[in-house]
Amino acid sequence: MSDRPSSSSNQPRIAIAGATGRIGSALASLLAADPVDVVALTRNPDTARMPAGVAVSAVDFERRDSLADALRGVDRLFISHGTSPRQVANEIALIDAAVAAGVRHIVKVSALGPATRLLPLAWHMQVEAHLSLQPVASTALRPSAFMSVLNHIGAQVATGSWTGAAGTGRVNFIDTRDVAEAARVALLEEVEPGSQRAYHLTGPRSWTMEQVAQELSRLLGRSIVYTNQSPARQREALIAGGASPFVADLLIGLDQMFRESVLGETTSTVEELTGRAPRSLTDWLSENISTFQAS
Numbered sequence: 001m002s003d004r005p006s007s008s009s010n011q012p013r014i015a016i017a018g019a020t021g022r023i024g025s026a027l028a029s030l031l032a033a034d035p036v037d038v039v040a041l042t043r044n045p046d047t048a049r050m051p052a053g054v055a056v057s058a059v060d061f062e063r064r065d066s067l068a069d070a071l072r073g074v075d076r077l078f079i080s081h082g083t084s085p086r087q088v089a090n091e092i093a094l095i096d097a098a099v100a101a102g103v104r105h106i107v108k109v110s111a112l113g114p115a116t117r118l119l120p121l122a123w124h125m126q127v128e129a130h131l132s133l134q135p136v137a138s139t140a141l142r143p144s145a146f147m148s149v150l151n152h153i154g155a156q157v158a159t160g161s162w163t164g165a166a167g168t169g170r171v172n173f174i175d176t177r178d179v180a181e182a183a184r185v186a187l188l189e190e191v192e193p194g195s196q197r198a199y200h201l202t203g204p205r206s207w208t209m210e211q212v213a214q215e216l217s218r219l220l221g222r223s224i225v226y227t228n229q230s231p232a233r234q235r236e237a238l239i240a241g242g243a244s245p246f247v248a249d250l251l252i253g254l255d256q257m258f259r260e261s262v263l264g265e266t267t268s269t270v271e272e273l274t275g276r277a278p279r280s281l282t283d284w285l286s287e288n289i290s291t292f293q294a295s
């Protein structure tokens with residue numbers, strides 16, 4: 001299926017893979033106001049809600065012809081793929097289809113951090129390695145942990161405390177809207193054919209979980225306590241709380257990165273790209289404070 005406005009414009013055509021997701025939806029709204037044609041690629045075109053002017057194309061990652069069809073006439077491709085065991089296969093299929101379709105610049109959301117076995121970072125390394133071999137320009141956006149990962153502790157915080165295995169490590173959270181704004185700049189920039197770049201995107205400062213607890217206490221007006229426990233006990237608690245083993249392992253891996261402070265660095269890249277300082281965790285917590293309050 002393709003709900004594609006017939007465009008005879010000379011404007012660049014940008015495809016967004018993951019346009020219904022956190023970064024993709026914010027990016028679609030931003031690009032809708034730019035002098036570009038935008039097409040949202042989604043597995044579920046019937047339920048995808050896009051801003052006016054944004055076309056929608058269905059994609060089925062198991063069907064190459066659907067990817068070729070969706071990418072016909074596209075100049076630039078943005079990829080923000082949801083975390084899934086199919087992520088590497090799907091992203092590589094999309095990249096190969098984009099190269100075959102003549103896409104000239106691919107901007108991919110990857111992840112900040114070291115070379116590692118931890119998922120999903122290891123998946124991003126595989127996809128970046130594949131992308132690096134392609135004869136097109138590419139930009140890897142490597143954001144630190146999203147502020148929205150804190151949503152998963154909301155119900156626990158509402159009871160006054162939460163547990164994790166992040167110890168006293170530091171993490172610099174980023175707001176996904178800042179990733180979207182950096183992605184917009186990367187997509188609109190004119191790049192040398194075949195050039196390859198990576199941007200390391202972080203928020204304005206790093207936090208320990210103890211400091212996050214103090215900030216939540218201040219904003220909620222009552223004491224919130226963070227309790228550290230071993231990764232093994234934390235995994236048991238996550239599974240007892242309803243998480244699948246896959247999600248529990250992702251969260252334990254994230255806590256390991258927090259504990260080891262490997263996502264603790266602060267870069268000025270968001271501000272250099274967008275001209276505006278990245279959003280603060282305090283502002284994000286304030287905007288989303290109901291997530292941390294008893295319902």
Ligand SMILES: NC(=O)c1ccc[n+]([C@@H]2O[C@H](COP(=O)([O-])OP(=O)(O)OC[C@H]3O[C@@H](n4cnc5c(N)ncnc54)[C@H](OP(=O)(O)O)[C@@H]3O)[C@@H](O)[C@H]2O)c1
Pocket residue numbers: 017018019020021022023024041042043044048080081082083084086087090109110111112120143144145146147149
């Ligand atoms: N969470 C973090 O702290 C963090 C930090 C750094 C980097 N990242 C990376 O950021 C990227 C985006 O993460 P996110 O959690 O924010 O994604 P998301 O927005 O929840 O998902 C993006 C989109 O991916 C599409 N998708 C296609 N195939 C999928 C599949 N098999 N399973 C799930 N979604 C699929 C979905 O669109 P349709 O349903 O419309 O097809 C979905 O809306 C990921 O690659 C992640 O590794 C995350």
